[in-house]
Each structure stands twice: as C-alpha cells, then as structure tokens.
Amino acid sequence: MIKYSSQNRMLVAVDCIIFGFDGTDYKVLLIQRGFAPEKEKWSLMGGFVQEKESLEQAADRVLKQLTGLKNVYLEQLQAFSEPDRDPIERVIAMAYVALIDIHKYEQQINDDFHARWFLLRELPKLIFDHAQMVDTALQRLRYKAAFHPILFELLPEKFTLPQLQAMYEGLYDTKIDKRNFSRKVLSTNLLIKEQEKDKSSSKKGAFYYSIDKEHYKEKFESLLNFVPKTEITALNE
Amino acid sequence: MIKYSSQNRMLVAVDCIIFGFDGTDYKVLLIQRGFAPEKEKWSLMGGFVQEKESLEQAADRVLKQLTGLKNVYLEQLQAFSEPDRDPIERVIAMAYVALIDIHKYEQQINDDFHARWFLLRELPKLIFDHAQMVDTALQRLRYKAAFHPILFELLPEKFTLPQLQAMYEGLYDTKIDKRNFSRKVLSTNLLIKEQEKDKSSSKKGAFYYSIDKEHYKEKFESLLNFVPKTEITALNE
DNA sequence: CCAAAAGTGTTCATTGTACACCCATGA
C-alpha cells in the first residue's frame, strides 16, 4: 500500500473536560490516571485515537467508558500540540468539552477509573497541560453560554427557574435580577411549564419547567441574551 | 526511550483556509497540489506537522511558504478526522483560518506553488474534504466577525468607510444603511481619521481611516455590533 | 404567624433602525 513516505507519524489523543452542575457549584469530573507517567495523579479522561475512528468517535468512546453515558453534549474545543507536552512521547491532544447532568451520571459511576467530581474552584494539580485545558474550556463555556442555550445540558429533564438562574449566576460569578431573568428566559418559548413544583428548596415551591425540544433545536443557533450585558463585556474568543 | 507501546501513530497535517477581500469580493487562495494523490488538483495550502513544531508553528510555516507573509491573522478552526478522508493513508487535519490583506500578498507571490485567488463564490472542485473546510471556515468567519473586529485584517493599513462597509455587506450578503453603519463603527473609537482621501472610486473622494492599535487590542475581546441584528439571527456555533 | 423563597409589572435609559438631503468634484 502506498503511504506518504518520510513523514513523521505521531500519537493523537482526545481529552474530555466534563462539566457538571450540582445546583450550587460547577464541577469537573477527573480520574486518577492508571498508567505511567504520572500514575495516580489526577487527570482529565482521555485516550488515544484508534485507527478506524474519528476524533468525535474517540471522544464519545472515552466518555462512554468513564460515565456510561451516550448522546451527551460534546464539542470540540481545540488542539493542544506543544511538542513536549507529554514527556514520554509526542502526543497531539484534541480537547473536547462535555456537559452532563451530574445526577444522571451518579448512578452509572464507573469505578474502574477512580473518577471523582471536583469543585471547579478547587481542582487538584493536574497532569501535563490539563489545567490549561480546563481553563480554556471554561472560557469557551462562558462565551458560548452567553449566546446559546447550552447550559440546559447540565440540568435534569425538569428544573426550576431559580435553579436555572443559579447556574447562570455561578458561571459568570454575578447576581442577576430574577424578574428580568425570568422574563428573558420565558420570552424565548424554550421552556414548558409543568404542573408540579419542586418543594425541596422552599416552602412555597417552585414550578418545574422542561425544554421544548422543537424550539430548542431551532433556537440553538440563534442568539440569546440571558446574561446582562455588563457581565459579558470581557469575553474572549 | 520509553514510548506508549502498541498505540497507533498517524500523520497530522495543517490546512489553511486563506481569505482575502479585493474591495468587492471575498477570495480564497488555493494551490495546485504538487504531489500524488490528486496531483494538480486545486487544494488548500497545507503540510504535515513536523516532529518539533506545534500545530500553530506548522500553520505559520505553511502560510509563510506560500505567501511570504509572517504575523498574519491565523486561528485554529477545527480538526477534520474522518479515517478515510485521505485515500492514501490516515491523516488528521487541523484546519486554520487566515485573513490577509490581498494587496500585501500580491507583491510576494510564490510561484513554486501555482497559487491563485479564487472568488469564494466560484471555487473549483477541491480535493478531499477541503470544500467542507472552506465552508466551515466561512461560517466561523461570519459568526466571529459579527462580534469582533477581525475583518480589519483583510484591509490595508488605510481604508475608507465605504470599503469597510462593502466588506461587511459582502460577508453577510446584505445591504447596510451607511448612516447607521458609520455611526456604529466610529462610536467604537477603533478608527482614526486620516487627512487624505481615496479618490479611486469617486470624484468627491472618501477619507482614509486607520486602526487605533491600542483600542483594537482592548476592544478585540469585547462585543461589537456592526451587523444589523436582523442579519445575524441565524448564525451557528 | 412568621420566615423564606417564589413570583410578578412598571418606569426609564439605552440602543437600534428607518429614512432623505446636501456636498464635492471630475468629466
């Protein structure tokens, strides 16, 4: 078989930055690396790209291995390619960002990997350039969530407006006026009000909402504006 | 030397989508591929990533080889990784978008590569998945230019407001009111009015403007709004 | 009955859009 001769072949890996939200805080799912180098150090979930799979397939596979979840929100972030980022051998890493419902995951935890959720604000030291990957992923999440309804991916099927608001407030580390917030969110027609209330966090209870999947697909590409302008003046990218 | 054993190594390439604007139309710089397969077919400028260089360095190198230009606007687009996208052998491609001043380039054309500018609307058939790369690059450019002043990278040092407006109109295939446009653009304080006029396209002449580099860096990350809202409701990503 | 969180409306400020006329000049 013909090949491109005298060219340099290298390992390609995918690394997943897996975000979750527990109602109060953002979390990142990390594993204790099972092989050298940096064995037992905390790391993003990753793996080498196999011969017959695309990067997306590799990321899906890695994510499934760790969480048992399929059809998860997964987006290519960017490549990390410094020649010596891995001391053993050159590895080009494609970082992927995943957003998952932390509760859905809890039931299917895969103990093979010694996985653990860490508070985003209290991450341990990570191997290689993984801290930088998390950092870049967070910036991207802030940027994208300001315009597109991706944060819904972090919530269960049914959620309340106060929960939703807390999620936005957490991401931008700010307080949002709840009157303005609910008006904006509801005006998109993205949400369907349910009958039941969630009484877990107040006596009065807060109505559950769910996503209108039709509108969600349509509106995904359009530009939303849940976050006050004053909070998004310094977004990069 | 230790290596990750029994893993599959593969070729990694960078491909550059090089956009230019000639005052009226958007163009893409293509080359006639000099080696098999698909020899003499039109292709994006690309090259294999070498052992000691990052992807960014590889993209810089490739761009310099073709255009002679350094310090060009260059941004990682995304990976294209279908296992059989190249029939010879598996190659993971990282696409990069470059924006260059078409006139600055003209003087330094490198004939080794049989490069030619093509109208964006009249591209020839491209090899492999390069047409898809151009497509994705264009979408990204439309998205990003709606919020960030990147299109200035396509213009020479001095340019006129009508030129600038034509560039935006071309990208979104729309007409913009010149009164509103100039008010918006000038309100950013990104532009410095020069003394001279460009008389090449009218008798009265249009004043030249240049970029205020200080403000440019600051404002780059902030969100602009040169394009009417009605035109940017269907942007993806 | 009261503490705690949920829900809701109005006013004002800012921003965006539509729109039409005069200006300068080379031919």
Next chain:
DNA sequence: TCATGGGTGTACAATGAACACTTTTGG
C-alpha cells in the same frame, strides 16, 4: 453642469435595566 458616490442628523421603536411588593406554606 451634472452625474456619481460621500457624508451627515433626527425621530421612533425595541430592548434592557433598575427596582419592591405580594404570595405561599412548612414549621
């Protein structure tokens, strides 16, 4: 002098932001 493209200002509409009180109910 006139045809061509450049430059400018105003009025209205839409959007966003600030702000406070009432409702519900478990304890």
